[in-house]
Every structure is written in structure tokens, then in C-alpha cells.
Amino acid sequence: QVQLVESGGDLVQPGGSLRLSCAASGSNLKNFIVGWFRQAPGKEREGIACIPANYGVTYGITRYADSVKGRFTISRDDAKNTVYLQMNSLRPEDTALYYCAADADRTSYCSHYGPNYENWGQGTQVTVSS
Numbered sequence: 001q002v003q004l005v006e007s008g009g010d011l012v013q014p015g016g017s018l019r020l021s022c023a024a025s026g027s028n029l030k031n032f033i034v035g036w037f038r039q040a041p042g043k044e045r046e047g048i049a050c051i052p053a054n055y056g057v058t059y060g061i062t063r064y065a066d067s068v069k070g071r072f073t074i075s076r077d078d079a080k081n082t083v084y085l086q087m088n089s090l091r092p093e094d095t096a097l098y099y100c101a102a103d104a105d106r107t108s109y110c111s112h113y114g115p116n117y118e119n120w121g122q123g124t125q126v127t128v129s130s
Contacts, residue, residue, distance in 0.1 A: 009124030022100030038096035047112025060109035
């Protein structure tokens with residue numbers, strides 16, 4: 001079990017950048033696959049980025065949804081027990097509530113499939129508007 005807290009959401013103009021943080025407590029986040037998801041009003045939750053666990057053996061690579069590929073980057077800082085989502089070239093359609101989630105099955109490849117993740121944060125709001 002791991003507790004997750006997202007931060008970094010804000011109101012930003014189109015073309016701007018934000019960095020979201022997902023800080024963990026209760027367990028070492030490097031033993032978990034971590035994904036970022038988002039949900040806009042009236043839309044289904046979308047998995048947008050994921051990163052494999054990092055415990056000496058790494059299964060697969062980071063993955064991105066087509067909607068964010070080339071603009072968003074997921075990364076880890078194991079010393080801070082935190083995963084980040086760097087978001088560049090933001091668009092109005094990126095407006096959503098952003099969640100991070102952790103999957104304890106560290107021997108799997110990371111995925112955008114929400115039910116794989118047992119632990120979820122409360123979300124941080126990102127609004128892209130002029």
C-alpha cells in the first residue's frame with residue numbers, strides 16, 4: 001500500500017508548461033509502476049503516461065498516449081520518492097483533473113489500463129485557457 005499526493009496543477013495559457021508531482025508515502029515508490037491519468041468533465045478517464053518500476057530490473061520503457069506524445073515526459077526521482085509529469089506545449093484540450101496511480105505488480109510492463117492500478121491520489125486540476 002502506498003499513499004499518493006499530486007501537486008503542481010494550475011491555470012496556464014496555451015503553449016505554456018507545467019510540472020506535476022506525485023509524492024508517495026508509506027512505501028518506496030521505486031517498487032511500483034506509476035501511471036498518470038486524466039479526466040475532463042463529461043469524458044472518460046484517459047491514461048496518458050506510465051513508467052516501469054525501478055528496483056534493479058526494469059520491465060519495458062515509459063509509454064505515452066498519442067494525445068500527449070512528444071509534449072509530456074514522465075520521470076522518477078527515487079531519492080524524493082516522487083514521480084513527475086513535465087507537460088509542455090499545453091493545449092486547451094489538456095484541461096482535466098490529473099491523477100497519479102501506482103501498480104504494485106512491478107514485474108509487469110506499465111500500461112494505461114486504470115484497473116491495473118491499486119493506489120490512486122486525489123488529483124490536481126490543470127486548466128489551459130487564455
